[in-house]
Amino acid sequence: MEEIYKGEEEYKELELYNPDLETVSIGDKISLLMNTEKITKELDSKIKRVNYCVFGNGSSTRIIKNSKGLNLSEKGNSAYVYVSVVAEDNGITKSGSGFKVSNDFSLFDADTVAKDAVEDAVSKLNPVSIESxxxxxxxxxxxxxxxxGAFTGIFSSDNVQKGVSKLKEKLGASIASSKVTLIDNPHMKNGMASSSFDAEGVPTKYKEIVKNGILTSYLYNLKTAKKDGVKSTGNASKGGYKGTLGISPSNFYMKExxxxxxxxxxxxxxxxxxxxxxxxxxxxxxxxxxxxxxxxxxxxxxxxxxxxxxxxxxxxxxxxxxxxxxxxxxxxxxxxxxxxxxxxxxxxxxxxxx
Structure with missing residues (x-):
C-alpha cells in the first residue's frame, strides 16, 4: 500500500526556471539554427549534408497536494540545440552530431555545436580493422x-528486494575499484533531473551511493524504505499523476x-x-x-x-x-x-x- 506523506518543514530551494528563456524570439532561434547549419557546411568539404538542425524548448510545473496538508510546487524550463551531419570520403559515409542543453540561451554557441558535429563525423572516415x-x-x-544509464536499475531497492539485482546483501561491500564513486545529486545546478522533492513529496538529497568502491546505500521510495526499516532517499518517481509509483535516480553520475x-x-x-x-x-x-x-x-x-x-x-x-x-x-x-x-x-x- 502506498503511503500518503505529510511532508517536511524545509525543502531545498533550487533555481530551475529561467524567465529569460521564455522571451527568446522565434527569429533568434531560427538565426541560431541557420548559423549552425552554415558553419557545419563551411568547416570541412567532406560534409555532404545536414540531416537535422533543430532547436527545442519547454517548461513544466510539478504540483503535489494531499489530504495531509502537503502542498508543493516546482517550475522549470530547458532548451536544446542539436545538429546531425553526414561526411563522405572515398565512398564511405559517416554521421556525427553536436548538441547543447541549457535554460540559458546565451550559452548556445553555433560554432561549438557545429565543430563538435563535424569533428565527430569526419574522424570516423576511412576506418580500419583490428584483431579480435x-x-x-x-x-x-x-x-x-x-x-x-542502462544499469541504474541495479541500485533500486525495489529490484534488490525482489531479488533481481546482484547488489542484494552487498551494502558495505566493495563492488567497484576504489577510484569509483557514484553520486545521485538532485540539487545539481542545470541538472536535467534536478528537483527539491520526489514523486511522493519527500525532500531530495545529495548522496554517494558508491563511495571509493564501497556500496553505501540503495535508492528508496517510502514503500521500500519502510520494508527495510530505513528512511526514503527521495527517489520515488512517476511518469505522470496517473503513473505507477517507482524508483529512479536523479542526476546520477560517476565522480570524475x-x-x-x-x-x-x-x-x-x-x-x-x-x-x-x-x-x-x-x-x-x-x-x-x-x-x-x-x-x-x-x-x-x-x-x-x-x-x-x-x-x-x-x-x-x-x-x-x-x-x-x-x-x-x-x-x-x-x-x-x-x-x-x-x-x-x-x-x-x-x-x-x-
Missing part, C-alpha cells in the same frame, strides 16, 4: 554514461578523476578508444551484468588516436568492469541524459572485429 582479442580500453565519457583525456591516451601504448555504444536495450542483461554491444571507436597507438575502426563488438560484464577501472578522466559529461560519467580506462576488455 583483449585490449586496454578507454571508454569515452558519453559512451560510458550510456552504459551506466584528475587525469586529462590526453593523459589517459598517453598511458596506453596500444589499445582501443570506444566512443559510442549501441544495442543497449537488447545487448545487455541488467541482472547478470553481461553485455555484448556494437561499438564505434579508434585505434590507440603509442599514446595517440590513430585510425578510426570499422564496427566492432565490445563484450564483458558490468560488475567486473567496475572493478577493472584503473583511471578516471576529468571530463565528466552528461550528454542528453541525466546520467553522466567521465572517460574511464579499463585494464582488459574483449573486442571482436566484424
Amino acid at each position: 582479442k583483449q585490449y586496454k580500453v578507454i571508454i569515452k565519457n558519453k559512451a560510458f554514461a550510456s552504459m551506466l 578523476g584528475e587525469t586529462t583525456f590526453n593523459e589517459l591516451l598517453e598511458s596506453i601504448d596500444n589499445g582501443v578508444l570506444i566512443t559510442s555504444l549501441s544495442g543497449l536495450h537488447s545487448g545487455l542483461n541488467s541482472i547478470s551484468g553481461d553485455f555484448s554491444l556494437a561499438s564505434e571507436g579508434f585505434v590507440i597507438s603509442e599514446g595517440e588516436i590513430s585510425s578510426s575502426l570499422k564496427q566492432i563488438t565490445v563484450s564483458g560484464n558490468f560488475f567486473e568492469l567496475l572493478k577493472e577501472i584503473n583511471l578516471l578522466g576529468d571530463d565528466l559529461n552528461f550528454g542528453l541524459s541525466p546520467v553522466g560519467a567521465p572517460s574511464v580506462l579499463i585494464s582488459n576488455l574483449n573486442i571482436s572485429a566484424d
